[in-house]
Amino acid sequence: MNKPHSVGIVEPKVAHFDSPLELTSKSRLDQYQLVYETYGELNSDASNAVLVCHALSSDHHAAGRHAGQKQSTGWWDALVGPGKPLDTERFFIVCSNNLGGCSGSTGPSSINPDTNKPYGPDFPIVTVSDWVESQARLSDQLGIQQWAAVIGGSLGGMQVLQWSISFPERVRHAIVIASTAKLTAQNIGFNDVARQAIRTDPEFFDGNYYQHGTRPRRGLRVARMLGHITYLSDDSMAHKFGRSLQQKAKFDYEFTPEFEVESYLRYKGDQFVDRFDANTYLLMTKALDYFDPAADADGTLSGALSAASANFLVVSFTSDWRFSVERSREIVRALQSNKLNVSYAEVESPHGHDSFLLSIDHYTSVLRAYMNRIHHDLNSYGEVTG
């Protein structure tokens, strides 16, 4: 096998939908579009397709690079590509940008055809199951009846769970990484602080900032800084920054950034503000908060997952305190109480919630082994039917 490498230059595609989408919130989108990217080739019986569901602030650009960019910028480039665990020489990989997003899929910054202005705050609240419904329609357009695997980390993992419940017959394998079946009160609290930072920014204008030619940059930056802290672990922050000072030897006793960690978080916040829309951030965090499939099934997750028939792989990371290993264990327990096929790996990692984006030996070997199994089954499936 060649050394793992990048998928190279990729180009986003756009799928248009004219049939109305009824949303969980009882609102409706009469027409919409999804932006997506694909890597690898779909085989003749469309049995090698893998759907990658993205996390809170990612988008359709999972692997490779866009023309004009020197370096790979795909958010999951560590794992998607030729020779990588999600091997594009074996699988046809699809990653779509969710409804409500800000990278081309219909969202708050898109033009509302009814008013010819950006949707802004009028864009309806979308939920994880709405996303899954819209992705199912994208699958139809792509001619994919059943995914070999649906995979995602964090918010992406929630979509995987929902796929396995909403469309059990369309998912052969479900891979849920660093995720949870519902947010804890602490998590909802973090999300609301982030939303409040955005909504109280004087340049937010109740979400109509597009018309005012402004953006709630300060609020979004604070929201991201807060989020970023929760994605790392105490240890990883201590290791990375400690109490080191920023280009000086002693305190100046003033409110400019003095510690390295302060300027790092501000830098991360600024970077995010340049690429992300505040209304989208509000929507995505609400989708996180609302997700709770057990609520529709007598309050039990095993009841909710009794609809599922996929084979599961669940992965968690020891230092992830945002979606802790206990949350993954709850999912595993619910799956095994339904006697579903499930494997669970608890990966030792110091990097916190963000570990799922990294190339960690145990993590990649488990993922590679699981994808090898799927590939192996794909071949025997071909032998029987072909």
Added chain:
Amino acid sequence: MSKILHQTGLTRHDYQVISDWIAPNSHVMDLGCGNGALLKHLQQEKNVTGYGVELDPSKIAQCIENGVNVIQTNLDQGLDHFNTDDFDYVILSLTLQAMRNPKALLQEMMRVGKQGIVTFPNFAHWRNRLQLGLGGYMPVSEELPHKWYDTPNIHLCTIKDFRALCEQLDFSIESSLAVHRTGRQGLSLKLMPNLFGEIALCRFSKNTIRYST
């Protein structure tokens, strides 16, 4: 297959004994499943479903490659996340002796499963007795290959000890067998398993009250 078998410390004969004890289409849990070879064998031979439980990260990917469901868990922390009576059989092969609290684990096995199957190296095997009794040093054998100072085996027992514990826990022993490393069985093993058995295999269940008529 022989390479896989070797890594679990069990022989094909041990597998066959366990396989013979298990009803087809059962739901099975294999604690300390290693690379999943035993479960794979049972899946093929007896069409069982179930899960392996393993702590060692390097074994997790091997189980997955072997097509065996594996759940990464530290057995010393109990089986809290498994439901009561979910399994027909709970297997613990060559792992009991490395547990911090073997008694609690045996009780947990009987909570989540209807029957338990345990295999363990018999510390009372004559070769061990010889090394300790005459040689005066801690035995080292194929079954117990570690030196006393770096062994993961912290709770060694004999067949007699194990039977006594089962009695104390009110388990009834359904079948038991002592074997040589080679799988050979003879009269000496039948008559004096505690002296001649290198590996003990035991199947047990909860004692239910039996009413005489």
